[in-house]
Amino acid sequence: MGSLVPLGGDLPVESRALAEALRGLFDGLGLSVRRYATRRHRDPGSVSRFLNGTRVPPWEFVNDLIGDVTEQHGQPPTQEAMDLLRRLYRAALAESGSAFSRVQLLEDQLADADRRSVESTAVVRALERALADAQHRAADLELQIRQLHGRQQGRIAEKDKALRLYEDQVTALLRERQSLLREVEALGEQLLDAHNRRAQAERRCEELERQLVVAEELWAEESGPGERDADHANGEAGAPGLSARGAGPSGSDDVRTGGGPDPRYALDTFEAGEANRFALSAAVAVAEAPARLYNPLFVYGTSAIGKTHLLHAIGQRTRALHPDKRVRYVGAEDFGNEFARAGGERGLDRFRRRYRDVDVLLIDDIQFLADHERLREEFLHTFDALHGAQKQIVLSSDRPPKQLTHLGDRLRNRLESGLITHVQPPDRPARVALLRRQVERDRLTASPEVLEYIASQVQRNVRELEGALIRVTAFASLNRQQADVELAETVLKDLVPDRVPTRQEDVARLIIAETAEYFGVTSDDVCGKERGRAIVTARQIAMYLCRELTDLSTPRIAAVFGGRERETVEHADRKIRNLVAERRSIYNQMTELTLRVKAAGGLGSGS
Known part of the structure; x- marks a missing residue:
């Protein structure tokens, strides 16, 4: 076991x-x-x-x-x-x-029977529930059918009512149509009569325009030189005259709008120095003998060194020596805008007469001539018409013709066909003379030693030179101190640091970042289109500092600030420059921001 x-x-x-x-x-x-x-x-x-x-x-x-x-x-x-x-x-x-086996079998069969019974019971109950649901749905459907039937009867009644209303409206419209047809027939007769009168008026206008052209030609032949000068100074139909854009009194390229020649922009007031003596001589030769020696005369140089002054001076000297000569000055942007506004053939004819019926054409900032095929073609034809008629052309730009690639080869070849002269930053004696003239003109108080010191520290351009003098005299006036060399050293140490023209766009972006942080905004806000008061103030101050602390041209500064117009940068510069001279708080802000930029590495000796 x-x-x-x-x-x-x-x-x-x-x-x-x-x-x-x-x-x-x-x-x-x-x-x-x-x-x-x-x-x-x-x-x-x-x-x-x-x-x-x-x-x-x-x-x-x-x-x-x-x-x-x-x-x-x-x-x-x-x-x-x-x-x-x-x-x-x-x-x-x-x-x-065994009996146990049989009992087990019976138990299994009984268990299977119980399971089938339970399943059958579940099926019966499910069928009962389904039948009850079907009865409920049938009752709901009967109710919905009755409701739909009622709504259908209502719609039929509404349609019958709307149909009767539409029939009444159609009848009224038919009657109105008959009335309108009779009115149209009457208006057609009136329109035909008006068309005939319009045709007669157009023929009369064409006749009057021909008479006007003849009268203008007769007036040009019979009127005196003084009357012709006044006409060209005021322009035709609001066109800019010789001084539509001008420079500052000491030769900067700031734009000024005026009616006639400004006596401040003369060859005698252009401080050439040794560096620009050749450019001044060429300008004098062109003014004394237009279209005989250098045609075209192309003047180029960086911003704010006197190119616009030189063009205005040529125009004034030409008028003084040759009263019978017709002189016209225009900026390249204004030239393009006038062409865009000329419109149809009549406007283009007036535009072409305005710029081709002159003896001396002065075009400033030719680099801003828009990259537009039709405008380039029009300027090319104007250039050829004047040059072929032995008329003087003087142009200015911030770079030589070879670098004006957007103007196309044909126009660049014509710009290179004459005399090309480079206007350079004034040398030290010229800078001192410019500061002395500014002191006399604006009745400022500054000793010769201060002028010598400023001229030695500021060498890039005339605008920066004038700004340095304004800051020194403004600081002295605000603090009731004497404008001496020690004070000039203090002011120029903070606001006019030495720099070389490299990495300038990076410095401009650093200025934007520091200004934005100072005013509690972001750099994107300063360069964006938001017009909040704090953002606009920060933007204008940053533009002013970029003009003062970098060698970037106005268009490049405008590009750094989100592709704005150059006029926006110039407006900001003028506004903040005036505020610096008037308000101590603004002056202090400029000083602190400049120190921040220097501390951030934007204006070290290697910048």
């Missing part, structure tokens, strides 16, 4: 298969039959018969054995192994023919 024997061949197949499966599970426990029987409180002989296949064990024994194996190995048998074990167990029971 209590031992395992080999499974004999005389055992039923089902019993032997079940016994093999149970023995396999039992072997995994590593126990003897007696020890396992003791653990489970069973008879060792019964356990042996279960494992030897001579008796079919109860399912309780099988469950206990499976639980022990699971506890021993830490994981239960797979679902496939359990299903196989159940099938073997049922087959062994069925083969044994």
Whole structure:
């Protein structure tokens, strides 16, 4: 008792298969039959018969054995192994023919019957619920049908009413149409009459225009030089005269609008010095003998060194020496704007007469001539017409013709066909003379030593030179001090540091960043389109500092500030320059911002 024997061949197949499966599970426990029987409180002989296949064990024994194996190995048998074990167990029971087997079978059948009964009950209940839902939906549909029927009857009534209303409106419209047809017939007769009168008026206008042209030509031949000068100074139909754009009194390129020549812009007041003596000589030669020596005369140089002054001076000297000469000054941008406003053929004819019926044409800042094919062609034809008629042409630019690539090869070749002269920053004696003239003109108080010191410190351009003098005298006036060299050293140390023209756009961006931080805004705000008061103030001050602390030209500064117009930069410079001279707070802000830029590395000796 209590031992395992080999499974004999005389055992039923089902019993032997079940016994093999149970023995396999039992072997995994590593126990003897007696020890396992003791653990489970069973008879060792019964356990042996279960494992030897001579008796079919109860399912309780099988469950206990499976639980022990699971506890021993830490994981239960797979679902496939359990299903196989159940099938073997049922087959062994069925083969044994014992009453227990029959009872087990009946229990299984009863369990299956119970399951089918439960399922049938669930199906019946689901069908009952579905039937109830169907009845509810049927009731809802009947209600909706009644409602739809009612609405349909209402719509039919509304349509009948609307149809009657439309019929009445159509009848009224037909009557109105008949009335309008009669009015149209009457208006057609009036229109035909008006068309005939318009044609007569156009023919009369053309005749009057021809008479006007003839009258202008007769007036030009019969009127005196003084009347012709006044006409060209005031311009035709509001066109700019000689001084439509001017420079500052000491030769800067600031633009000024005026009616006639400004006596401050004369060749005698142009401080040439040794560096610009050739440019001044060429200007004098052109003014004394237009179109005989240098035609065209092309003057170029950096911003604020006197190019515009020189062009105005040529025009004034020409008028003084040749009263019969017709002189016209215009900026390249104004030339382009007038061409854009000319419109149709009549406007173009007046535009062409305005610029081709002159003896001396002075065009300033030719680099701003728009990159527009029709405008370039018009300017090219104007150039050829004047040059072919032996008329003087004088042009200015911030760079030589070879670098004006946007004007095209044909126009650049014509610009290079005459005399090209370079206007350079004034030398020290010229700078001192310019400062002395500014002191006399503006009635400022500054000793010769102060003028010498400013001229030695500021060397780039005339605008910066004038600004330095204004700052020194303004500081002295605001603080009620004497404008001496010591005070000039203090002011110019902060606001006019030494610099070379490299890395200038980076310095401009640094100025923008420092100004934005000072006013509590962002650099994007300063360069953007916002119009808040604090942003506009920061933007104008940053533009002023860029003009004062860098060598960037006005257009390049405008480009750094989001592609603005050059006039915006010039307006900001004029406004802040005046405020610096009038308000101590603005002066202090400029000083502090300049020190911040220097501290940030934007204006060191290597910048």
